[in-house]
Amino acid sequence: MGVFIRPGNVFLADCPARLAIELLADKWSVVVIYGLSQGPRRHNELKALIGGVSSKVLAQTMRRLQRHGLVGRSALPEQPSITQYELTPLGQTLVEPVEMLSRWAERHGSDVLEAHGEQTDAVAVTSG
Incomplete structure (x- = not known):
């Protein structure tokens, strides 16, 4: 028996759309x-491109994106x-929305x- 997936309602905790939004x-x-949108990169290339991210956090992010089918890894x-x-x-289907979000930012x-x-x-004025 297959898994029943509800139609999109991002207000529901188990909605696939909400889970995707939480991932992003x-x-x-x-x-x-965005860093991978121009083509494949090695871990250290991504780390150098993305200021302020530690190797550990980048590795965790890459694993999470891999598990959800957004990033592939090859030797x-x-x-x-x-x-x-x-x-x-x-x-790749996220490149256009991410570029739009980046332009807005x-x-x-x-x-x-x-x-x-x-x-x-x-807040400082009302607290002080």
């Missing part, structure tokens, strides 16, 4: 997908073996920081 809402997932036929990561066909990132600063200043 991780701090590093979208950045990794190049070299000695010693070199591992590289690339987007799977499913992962580039346009409005300073607005978000400014609003955050205003909120922080307001």
Whole structure:
């Protein structure tokens, strides 16, 4: 007997769409997908590209994206073996939405920081 999957309702805890959103809402997932959108990269290449991510956290993110079918891992036929990561066909379907999100962030990132600063200043004034 097959698994019954509910139609999309992101408000339900077991909704596949919600689970996918939670995967992408991780701090590093979208950045990794964006980093792999131009082609395969090795772990150290990704780490150098993505500022501020530790090797451990990057490895955990890569494993999570692999488990969910968004990233593939392959060993190049070299000695010693070199591992590289690339987007799977499913992962490739995220390139356009991630690029759109990245363009929005580039346009409005300073607005978000400014609003955050205003909120922080307001809290400091009312707390002090």
